[in-house]
Amino acid sequence: MLWLLRAMFKEEFRLQSSYSNRWSTLMFPFMLCTMSLVVAVSLPQLSSEISVPQMITGAHLSALLYGLAVGAFAFLGREMLERRWGQATFLLSSAQTLPITFRRTFLVFFLKDTLYYVFVTLLPVTVGLLLSIPVTHFHVLSVLRLFATLALTFLYGISFSFFMSAIYTRSRRVFTALSVGVIVLVLASAALHLFGVGLIAPSIAYEFSGDPWALLASMALSFSWAAWAVMLIEERFEIPSVVVKGQYDEAAGRFAAFGRLGPYLGKEWIDLVRSRTLSKVTLAFVLPLAVLSAFDWFLERTLSTSIEFTSIFYGGMVGFFGVLIYSWLNNIDYVEYYSTFPVVVPDIVKAKLVMFMLLTSGISTGFVVMMSAVNHDWARLPVALLVMFSTSVYMVVVTAYLTGLRTNVYLFDTRILTKFAILSIVPLMAVTFLSMAEERLGWLMLLAIAIVCLVLATATRILLGRIDVRWRGETFTVSG
Amino acid sequence: MLAGTHAPVIEAHGLGKVYGSVVALRDVELRVERGEFFGLFGPNGAGKTTMLRILTGQIAPSAGTAAVLGLPLPLGGVEVRAKVGVVPEFESPPSFLTGEEYLRFVCRARGIEGSKERAARWLEFFALTDRKGLLCKDMSKGMRQKVMLAAAFIHEPELLFLDEPFINLDPLYQKRVQEYLREYLEGGGTVFMCSHLLEIAERLCTRITVLKRGAVVATGTLAELKRPGEQGLADVFMRLVGGELDEGQGAETTAGAAGTV
Numbered sequence: 001m002l003w004l005l006r007a008m009f010k011e012e013f014r015l016q017s018s019y020s021n022r023w024s025t026l027m028f029p030f031m032l033c034t035m036s037l038v039v040a041v042s043l044p045q046l047s048s049e050i051s052v053p054q055m056i057t058g059a060h061l062s063a064l065l066y067g068l069a070v071g072a073f074a075f076l077g078r079e080m081l082e083r084r085w086g087q088a089t090f091l092l093s094s095a096q097t098l099p100i101t102f103r104r105t106f107l108v109f110f111l112k113d114t115l116y117y118v119f120v121t122l123l124p125v126t127v128g129l130l131l132s133i134p135v136t137h138f139h140v141l142s143v144l145r146l147f148a149t150l151a152l153t154f155l156y157g158i159s160f161s162f163f164m165s166a167i168y169t170r171s172r173r174v175f176t177a178l179s180v181g182v183i184v185l186v187l188a189s190a191a192l193h194l195f196g197v198g199l200i201a202p203s204i205a206y207e208f209s210g211d212p213w214a215l216l217a218s219m220a221l222s223f224s225w226a227a228w229a230v231m232l233i234e235e236r237f238e239i240p241s242v243v244v245k246g247q248y249d250e251a252a253g254r255f256a257a258f259g260r261l262g263p264y265l266g267k268e269w270i271d272l273v274r275s276r277t278l279s280k281v282t283l284a285f286v287l288p289l290a291v292l293s294a295f296d297w298f299l300e301r302t303l304s305t306s307i308e309f310t311s312i313f314y315g316g317m318v319g320f321f322g323v324l325i326y327s328w329l330n331n332i333d334y335v336e337y338y339s340t341f342p343v344v345v346p347d348i349v350k351a352k353l354v355m356f357m358l359l360t361s362g363i364s365t366g367f368v369v370m371m372s373a374v375n376h377d378w379a380r381l382p383v384a385l386l387v388m389f390s391t392s393v394y395m396v397v398v399t400a401y402l403t404g405l406r407t408n409v410y411l412f413d414t415r416i417l418t419k420f421a422i423l424s425i426v427p428l429m430a431v432t433f434l435s436m437a438e439e440r441l442g443w444l445m446l447l448a449i450a451i452v453c454l455v456l457a458t459a460t461r462i463l464l465g466r467i468d469v470r471w472r473g474e475t476f477t478v479s480g
Numbered sequence: 481m482l483a484g485t486h487a488p489v490i491e492a493h494g495l496g497k498v499y500g501s502v503v504a505l506r507d508v509e510l511r512v513e514r515g516e517f518f519g520l521f522g523p524n525g526a527g528k529t530t531m532l533r534i535l536t537g538q539i540a541p542s543a544g545t546a547a548v549l550g551l552p553l554p555l556g557g558v559e560v561r562a563k564v565g566v567v568p569e570f571e572s573p574p575s576f577l578t579g580e581e582y583l584r585f586v587c588r589a590r591g592i593e594g595s596k597e598r599a600a601r602w603l604e605f606f607a608l609t610d611r612k613g614l615l616c617k618d619m620s621k622g623m624r625q626k627v628m629l630a631a632a633f634i635h636e637p638e639l640l641f642l643d644e645p646f647i648n649l650d651p652l653y654q655k656r657v658q659e660y661l662r663e664y665l666e667g668g669g670t671v672f673m674c675s676h677l678l679e680i681a682e683r684l685c686t687r688i689t690v691l692k693r694g695a696v697v698a699t700g701t702l703a704e705l706k707r708p709g710e711q712g713l714a715d716v717f718m719r720l721v722g723g724e725l726d727e728g729q730g731a732e733t734t735a736g737a738a739g740t741v
Binding site: 262 | 539558565570573576589590613615618
């Protein structure tokens with residue numbers, strides 16, 4: 001099995017490199033290491049706002065979510081990649097052509113994912129913390145212990161995600177029932193305080209108590225999830241072919257007002273509906289917002305601390321999470337067939353931008369209005385909506401300008417990612433800071449926010465105009 | 481289709497393309513007249529698909545000039561694609577449209593009338609009428625290729641660029657498409673085709689060019705290229721590029737090339 005593991009490591013690295021280039025892929029862990037070093041050095045300033053145990057809990061929750069996401073992407077992403085690159089291209093599909101069972105390749109795939117992502121993300125973060133020791137005076141053993149416990153939490157998350165994915169391939173009903181069960185458990189811990197979060201993820205309990213039983217439980221549960229996943233996974237899970245009624249003309253007719261983009265918008269809409277991406281997109285958008293709201297709620301209930309999230313803050317967040325939607329829109333299907341059409345890449349980018357606005361405007365407005373209602377924050381709603389529209393249009397145009405039709409590909413490129421980080425983090429920080437500084441700044445805050453929105457609108461206008469220049473020479477073909 | 485004029489339909493001078501250190505095309509001279517069935521042949525990696533992509537305005541050449549239907553490339557790429565039909569290397573219609581929907585989408589995007597009738601005609605031609613509710617992602621490779629061919633033919637262009645048009649088609653439809661292309665030629669159309677199916681190409685092509693490692697090694701009619709004792713295109717092809725079996729195939733790198741662009 002070691003030969004397959006080695007081959008899968010190479011495949012993963014080359015896949016990541018194909019998104020950008022070898023150099024950028026190698027730079028990614030280095031960038032994480034630098035970020036971790038910077039955060040560690042800034043800890044004295046941060047710890048006046050958030051305590052160290054809170055930070056460690058946050059790090060564990062992040063590792064848990066990261067593990068869950070990597071596991072989920074292994075399946076969701078595979079479906080997309082196969083659609084984009086063709087069937088039986090990846091080593092995971094070896095069972096179709098080689099004398100090896102799918103269960104075995106699945107197990108190796110799990111091991112590869114676990115080791116690869118610990119190696120390229122958690123390890124560089126740890127190295128960054130170790131490098132900060134001359135300034136922070138952390139104990140080496142404490143840092144290594146944190147790495148070990150975070151790796152355990154990540155393992156717990158990824159194992160559970162693989163387990164749930166295996167369940168999903170067997171029965172959607174059982175999957176839904178188990179998901180509801182997990183949500184109930186989380187709520188019982190966070191809202192009702194029936195038990196601590198350490199009981200849901202024992203590695204967190206071990207982090208704070210040092211109880212060896214918690215360590216043992218975490219390891220045993222992780223291995224159990226993984227073992228069950230391997231046992232339950234179906235040898236094959238082909239998607240049955242379906243027959244549908246022609247809907248294209250009707251869909252294209254609905255977008256006739258958009259002129260030349262109408263036919264493309266009609267096709268985009270059908271893609272969204274038939275690939276069931278509409279629900280995934282909505283979930284991908286709403287989930288981070290729900291997590292954000294839940295996080296605040298969780299801090300307030302469990303740690304008796306709260307961050308003052310106003311409607312203006314949520315308005316900004318909604319805008320920034322919109323990037324996820326644009327990314328999803330670019331991942332539904334390959335676009336090579338457009339190379340036979342009388343269009344250029346900027347035309348399709350614009351069609352995606354229009355679809356983005358149509359898709360998100362309603363959800364975003366609804367969310368901000370809802371948060372205003374929940375927090376009895378109606379007074380700030382108009383400003384919150386202004387912030388929401390400015391940031392969401394700005395963020396999606398920045399993303400489209402930097403990544404064109406290959407958002408997931410280019411966001412793995414260190415140079416693009418750096419530009420993206422600068423262009424997004426600066427306004428995000430500005431909006432977040434201003435939304436939280438109302439008590440201190442008063443009406444000046446409103447003025448400052450208006451200026452930020454104006455700057456964002458100007459930047460949006462400039463970048464929108466430059467999309468044509470930047471992407472006109474780009475091909476629709478992957479190898480082009 | 482346009483009536484015949486004396487201007488070449490496709491013209492390329494000193495065309496070159498380099499991908500990093502790989503020379504895909506070098507110093508290619510090409511001229512295709514109206515009404516010709518032009519075949520471009522060569523081993524894998526010889527530069528055929530790169531040539532087709534340049535001529536359809538998808539990529540820019542690294543050197544030289546090219547024009548299609550009098551439109552300079554890559555500047556006139558959109559206009560070229562509006563006037564021609566293209567079957568790309570891979571059979572890749574959109575996953576979530578049915579064959580019929582895709583054909584109607586093509587009509588709308590090209591701004592041509594009668595999408596319903598046109599789609600019906602081509603679905604019938606390729607015997608896809610009873611499978612018109614099937615999503616492209618669930619089709620066999622052959623069916624997807626039929627959809628891509630129909631999409632290239634549907635607006636009756638004056639020039640067709642076909643990259644391996646017969647791949648994945650069963651013998652019945654290989655014959656049917658050949659018959660259509662002959663009729664198309666008789667109607668004044670022009671075809672530029674890349675293919676490895678030499679037997680079919682021999683029956684269709686009026687003139688051929690053979691590429692080897694990105695360079696033209698021969699151009700002419702089959703009769704002009706044949707030497708005594710050679711039976712057909714396969715023999716000519718083997719003589720011109722067969723040495724690759726010993727030398728190693730594909731495009732060369734600038735470091736190892738005898739000549740560079």
